[in-house]
Every structure is written in structure tokens, then in C-alpha cells.
Amino acid sequence: AQKVTQAQTEISVVEKEDVTLDCVYETRDTTYYLFWYKQPPSGELVFLIRRNSFDEQNEISGRYSWNFQKSTSSFNFTITASQVVDSAVYFCALSGLNSGSRLTFGEGTQLTVNP
Amino acid sequence: DVKVTQSSRYLVKRTGEKVFLECVQDMDHENMFWYRQDPGLGLRLIYFSYDVKMKEKGDIPEGYSVSREKKERFSLILESASTNQTSMYLCASSLLASGIIYNEQFFGPGTRLTVL
Numbered sequence: 001a002q003k004v005t006q007a008q009t010e011i012s013v014v015e016k017e018d019v020t021l022d023c024v025y026e027t028r029d030t031t032y033y034l035f036w037y038k039q040p041p042s043g044e045l046v047f048l049i050r051r052n053s054f055d056e057q058n059e060i061s062g063r064y065s066w067n068f069q070k071s072t073s074s075f076n077f078t079i080t081a082s083q084v085v086d087s088a089v090y091f092c093a094l095s096g097l098n099s100g101s102r103l104t105f106g107e108g109t110q111l112t113v114n115p
Numbered sequence: 116d117v118k119v120t121q122s123s124r125y126l127v128k129r130t131g132e133k134v135f136l137e138c139v140q141d142m143d144h145e146n147m148f149w150y151r152q153d154p155g156l157g158l159r160l161i162y163f164s165y166d167v168k169m170k171e172k173g174d175i176p177e178g179y180s181v182s183r184e185k186k187e188r189f190s191l192i193l194e195s196a197s198t199n200q201t202s203m204y205l206c207a208s209s210l211l212a213s214g215i216i217y218n219e220q221f222f223g224p225g226t227r228l229t230v231l
Contacts, residue, residue, distance in 0.1 A: 009155070035219060043124075045205065045222035091157060101146045101165065101209060102173070103220060105157040 002027045004094050006106035013082055014114050021077040021090050021109045029053075029096030034068065034075045035103065039089040051075065082113045118142070119223035121206050127229045134193040136226050138206030145211040147189035148220060149173075149181065152203040164189055165211060196230045203227050 003026040013019045025034065036048040049059065051068050059066045063080045079086055092106040122137035140147065146165050150158040150173075160173030162181040170181050178200060182190040189208075193200055204227075207220040 004157075006157075037222075043203070043225040043227075045207075047219045047221065050219050093158075101211070101218075101220075102160060102163065103148075103158075105150075105159075107155055107157040 002029075002094055002096055002099060002104040004092050004104050004106035006090075006092055006109050008109045009107070010110045010112070012112045012114065015084060016081050017113075018078060018080050019082050019111065019113075021079075021092075021111065023075045023077065023092030023106060025073050025075065025092070025094045027094060027096045029098050031097040033095045035093040035095075036066065036075075036077050037091045037093065039091065039108070041088070045091065048077075079111075082111075084113050084115055087111060087113045119206055119208055119221050121204075121223040121226050123226050124224060125227050125229075127231065128193075128196050129231050130197060132193075132196050132230075134196050134228065134230075136191040136193075136204055136206075136228070138189045138191070138208075138223055139187055140189075140206075140208040140221070141187065142208065142221070143186065144208035144221075145186070146209045146220075147183065148207040148209075149179075149189065149191045150205045150207065151175070152205055152225070158205060161191065196228075198230050201228060201230045 005024045032053045034051045037045045039045045065078045067076045089108045091108045093103045119140045148163040149161045164170045164183045180192045205225045206223040209220040210218040
């Protein structure tokens with residue numbers, strides 16, 4: 001069985017603050033993929049990043065960075081110098097090699113960035 | 116750009132009605148998925164399909180059925196809508212996973228269904 005936990009239901013920050021969204025996962029698969037999606041108020045989920053279990057290098061894309069740590073089964077997402085446009089619901093998701101193409105999603109974290 | 120479209124953004128139906136939610140993708144993806152999204156529960160998989168006329172149950176298939184007659188179209192059917200099916204429904208598509216390469220899913224804008 002797979003499980004993804006996003007313990008932070010809601011986070012509120014002021015613009016330009018850094019914010020980290022936590023994601024903890026469980027899987028018995030040795031090969032798996034982790035994802036982050038953003039869901040703005042318009043409703044459509046937007047793919048942000050995919051990471052496979054063999055690649056523990058941290059990744060940076062502009063103001064976004066991701067910290068993957070297999071030892072703690074975590075895949076945390078940091079937004080540096082947050083902006084109002086970052087306000088959205090963010091989902092972490094997992095797919096194990098033995099689960100085919102199925103994704104298991106976390107509960108989501110509502111991020112509000114205030115001006 | 117991958118485009119996944121859903122037939123309605125908002126839908127209001129009455130208890131007991133048969134409801135069809137349509138999803139179309141234009142990128143020749145093999146896989147298509149239907150999720151429902153509820154506050155505090157994230158996205159839960161209802162059904163998915165990896166080929167025409169093929170379907171597999173997800174985590175919460177009860178009360179739903181699906182149809183995939185053409186590769187680009189995946190329909191979700193509520194045979195007899197009930198109030199507990201009031202939710203946001205999201206469709207997604209992806210390429211078939213190949214070896215250890217897993218492909219991300221692309222989502223439509225969602226249909227907010229209210230059952231009265």
C-alpha cells in the first residue's frame with residue numbers, strides 16, 4: 001500500500017517570505033516516482049516536478065526547490081521569496097513501479113501568500 | 116501543449132439522475148484517469164483506463180462506471196446520482212509508463228458537480 005501525507009493543511013505567509021511545504025510518503029516499492037502539482041484557483045492541476053527514487057539530488061528551478069531524502073521518506077518543496085501568484089493548493093503524489101500508472105496523492109496544502 | 120478538456124465546469128443535477136461527465140485529450144495518450152477531489156482528502160482515483168475499451172477500478176469506484184470507446188475520450192457515468200457524489204471531478208491523461216520511466220499526468224480544469 002502507498003500513502004502520502006501532507007501534514008500542513010493551510011499555510012499563510014507574507015509576500016517575499018520563504019515557505020516550505022512538507023511531504024512524507026510510504027511505499028514498499030524500491031523503484032518509485034514522486035511528484036508535485038500546483039492547483040491555482042482556476043482548478044487545473046499543473047505539473048511541477050517528477051523525481052525518481054534513484055535520484056536524490058536536490059533540484060532548483062527559479063524560486064522553487066525540492067529536497068528529496070530517502071532516509072526520512074520525505075520530498076519537501078520550498079518556495080523562495082514567495083509571491084501572491086504562488087497562492088494555490090499544492091499536492092504531493094507518489095507512484096510505485098508496481099502500481100502501474102496510478103498516482104497516490106496527499107491531502108494537499110493550501111498556500112496563501114498575502115501582499 | 117497537452118490539452119485535456121472536460122465537458123462542463125459546473126453541473127447541477129438531481130438525486131437519481133443519470134450523469135455523464137466527458138473528458139477529451141488531444142495528445143494520443145494511452146492512459147486516462149478520473150479522480151474526485153474533496154476538501155481534506157486530496158484526489159482519489161475512481162477509475163482509469165490504459166487502452167480503448169479497457170478499464171480498471173481505482174480506490175473508490177462504487178456508484179460510478181466508465182466508458183472508453185475511443186482513445187481520446189473517457190467518460191465517467193453516475194448511474195443514479197446521490198448527494199454524496201457532490202464533488203469536484205478531475206480527468207487526467209498520460210503516456211503509458213515504459214520500463215522505469217513514468218510519465219506525469221496532465222489534468223483537465225475539473226467539473227464541479229452538485230447533486231441536489
